[in-house]
Amino acid sequence: MLPTSVRPAREDDEISAEFFDKALRDHRPVIMYCHGNSGSRANPHRVELYKLLIRLGFHVVAVDYRGYGDSSSHTTPDGIHDDVRTVYRWLRERTGDSPFYIWGHSLGTGISTVFTSKICREEGCPTGLVLEAPFNNLLDEVMRHPFGMPWNILPYSRGYFDQAFNSTAPYFQSDVNIEHVTCPILILHAEDDWIVPHDLGRKLYDIAVEKRPASADPIQMVSFHSEEGCGHKNIAYSSKLPSILSDFIK
Template identity: 30%
Template sequence: MEIIAWLIAVYVAFCLLALFGHRWFMYFPDATRVAPAAAGLDGIEEVEIAAEDGTTLVAWYAPAKDGKPTLLYFHGNGANAANRTPRIRTIQDDGFGVFYLNNRGYGGSGGTPTEEHNVADARAAYDHLIGLGAPADSIVLYGESLGSGQAVRLAAEKPVAAVVLEAPLTSTIDVARPIYFWLPLGLLITDQYNVERAIGSVTVPLLILHGAQDAVIPVDLGQRVYRAANEPKHIEVFPQGGHLDFFDHGAWEKTRAFLAPWGHGSTQQ
């Protein structure tokens, strides 16, 4: 009986750890605030946004050229703007606008990340971008990994031109389940980012990018998101792609082609 009681106590302890500490295993913020120029980028300004609760958020912004759309970019759980400098430069070099939001705790943004905060802050970033003069029909939501949850929730609420999801997850529960199958994750994890459920409310054109070798968010989860999505939709699976290395396998070229219909709109200044 003592062994059974000990095992139950250990199990309860793990459940409590998952309940109160799951965000420690979900978010890996790099709080370093780096100016765009210090990262080697020209033509990009750092802007500050006031979140609904007054928290100061830091974003990088480059206006679109030649009437091209602006990508409202939501990063994954371990990145900030400076980490994504090569991507931002690639997007910018093709004349696309970029508005890269550093989530709470990342890249100089204040506060602590949670799903509730991140989704609310995505709305604040969208409103700020609109305030800068970007037409809603020229905004493309770009969600990377965990950021796909922000992009999909925002697309279900706000008018945008299109959505691009890179390595989207169905939910954090599905990502964690293969390792923690012995825990009732659905009852313990608050920040679930259920993209598979939310994608059904998105009606604008959708592009999904995923790597067949992705060991973090397996490609079958991205394919499930694709199946749950409305038309028009397209998925690109990169046979040699891992997690977030798609730009090395032609992902931007695919994205650029997908965004071609929005290449001749109102030029942003």
């Protein structure tokens, strides 16, 4: 999605692939958006975020992993990370030295943290990482999710969950990987988030503060009060978000 200032004057004008490729080299900031577990890149709360970001002057590229939206094939953790890597490399070939940000929401925060950790170690960090409604690790999130909480009354339930998610958890283990993310990090979390509880985002922030090297760029956590009603999906509607993002970019 092109920044508002770059779009053609008439909405119904057809835009060629060449136009998009050229626009991506215009040195405006680019965001690669990794969405959460449900729906597709076209969910209304995601579209609302895209609209805000393009008004603020960002290029936005939203990824539907395989098995989501109109992307083909079967969803697997390996496949999701391959898809993110493919889109990232495709973009970096076209964006040159433009500021480049990775934005993850919910499950996408685990994907984007693990992926950003990997490229920081191997290729060099992006300009920044934004984590919206993040969890510290998959096991804690599954046990605190509304569908998982009833199982907590059972003895040894954590061990059962650990066994069930043993092969999948490392693909989303933010608390282990965030220490290697040395670019600036912005964490956004609503206090009334019942899908990924606010304290899991706080745990991730505290681990990052403790484990990231002293030379790492700043990390900031912004909480949205329950009175705002942002919940798990509606931070994009907060009147505070534009200024928060502008300050982070600066």
